[in-house]
Amino acid sequence: VDRVQGLSADDADRARAVLQGAERVVVLTGAGTSAESGVPTFRGEEGLWRSFRPEELATPEAFARDPELVWTWYRWRRSLVADCSPNPGHVALARFALRHGATTIVTQNVDGLHTRAAIEAADVGDPAPALPLELHGAIGRDRCSACGAVREALVLEGPAEGPRTIPRCPICDGPLRPDVVWFGEALDAELLERAFERARGADVCLVVGTSAVVQPAASIPITTLERGGALIEVNPEPTPLTPRATISLRGKSGPLLGALLDPA
Ligand code: BJW
Numbered sequence: 001v002d003r004v005q006g007l008s009a010d011d012a013d014r015a016r017a018v019l020q021g022a023e024r025v026v027v028l029t030g031a032g033t034s035a036e037s038g039v040p041t042f043r044g045e046e047g048l049w050r051s052f053r054p055e056e057l058a059t060p061e062a063f064a065r066d067p068e069l070v071w072t073w074y075r076w077r078r079s080l081v082a083d084c085s086p087n088p089g090h091v092a093l094a095r096f097a098l099r100h101g102a103t104t105i106v107t108q109n110v111d112g113l114h115t116r117a118a119i120e121a122a123d124v125g126d127p128a129p130a131l132p133l134e135l136h137g138a139i140g141r142d143r144c145s146a147c148g149a150v151r152e153a154l155v156l157e158g159p160a161e162g163p164r165t166i167p168r169c170p171i172c173d174g175p176l177r178p179d180v181v182w183f184g185e186a187l188d189a190e191l192l193e194r195a196f197e198r199a200r201g202a203d204v205c206l207v208v209g210t211s212a213v214v215q216p217a218a219s220i221p222i223t224t225l226e227r228g229g230a231l232i233e234v235n236p237e238p239t240p241l242t243p244r245a246t247i248s249l250r251g252k253s254g255p256l257l258g259a260l261l262d263p264a
């Protein structure tokens with residue numbers, strides 16, 4: 001297999017041919033896929049964690065120690081995401097998945113933008129083939145840390161700023177938390193198994209906008225490679241996956257995904 005790095009028209013053409021010709025495609029997306037929608041990424045130049053250390057906020061220990069601080073961060077991010085819309089990258093992925101039967105979108109993102117793109121792209125049709133497996137949960141849902149009940153969050157509960165008590169479970173009065181996966185917490189076993197199963201069976205894994213450092217998600221593309229499939233990476237920066245990529249395209253997901261996935 002060729003290992004080509006750096007963007008040339010040839011690489012993009014080859015990647016397009018591989019994707020359009022593939023029978024089964026698995027797509028793994030990360031925060032970079034939503035960057036052009038205005039959702040900050042986690043790591044890098046303007047990452048969310050330049051001003052907040054991850055271990056201070058995205059862990060069960062942080063929530064136990066200072067739930068107010070953690071909720072303030074998530075409320076800010078919820079209101080931010082509520083003002084964002086799917087970008088051309090989300091739309092191209094959704095349209096491709098609707099058209100190209102055996103495509104599975106697996107996302108680490110919690111922003112719900114793949115789901116919104118799927119519903120918009122399907123119009124009056126069935127969005128199901130373009131709905132993502134959301135490995136790290138959804139920022140728009142609350143989960144009770146005592147009884148586990150999950151509900152859609154009421155985004156506009158009270159003012160965005162200022163001290164507030166943390167929301168309580170309507171069933172058991174336990175403290176609610178965002179329905180996301182923090183460091184040290186297990187991913188949903190059934191979702192994870194489905195993602196790896198699709199990756200094992202895929203002719204190509206398209207990896208978009210992830211730094212590929214958070215496990216176990218970062219191992220999904222390796223599974224496709226080990227089964228003889230191709231790995232195509234779309235990212236403005238190199239990642240730990242880049243040396244193993246069949247084709248590595250350096251650039252932003254919005255324009256690149258349109259070029260790779262839209263019909264001729
Ligand atoms: C663009 C772009 C543009 C910019 N276009 N691209 C094995 C080895 C080592 C460690 C571990 C291991 N297994 C587990 C661990 C520990 C840990 C881990 O991986 N740590 C590493 C960091 C070292 N993993 C876990 O703890 C996981 N749990 C687990 O394994 O549990 C085991 C267990 C089993 C049984 C019982 C109990 C436990 C859980 C991981 C949860 C991650 N959670 C977060 C927060 C979610 C909630 C929230 O959002 O608040 O998920 S962390 C954060 O990182 C978030 C993301 O989904 C995730 C990945 O980040 P992502 O998407 O890659 O974003 P960035 O910012 O890193 O990268 C953006 C990329 O976009 C960059 O590359 C840019 O260049 C690019 N880009 N603009 C395209 N326009």
Ligand code: ZN
Pocket residue numbers: 144145146147148149169170171172173174
């Ligand atoms: Zn409860």
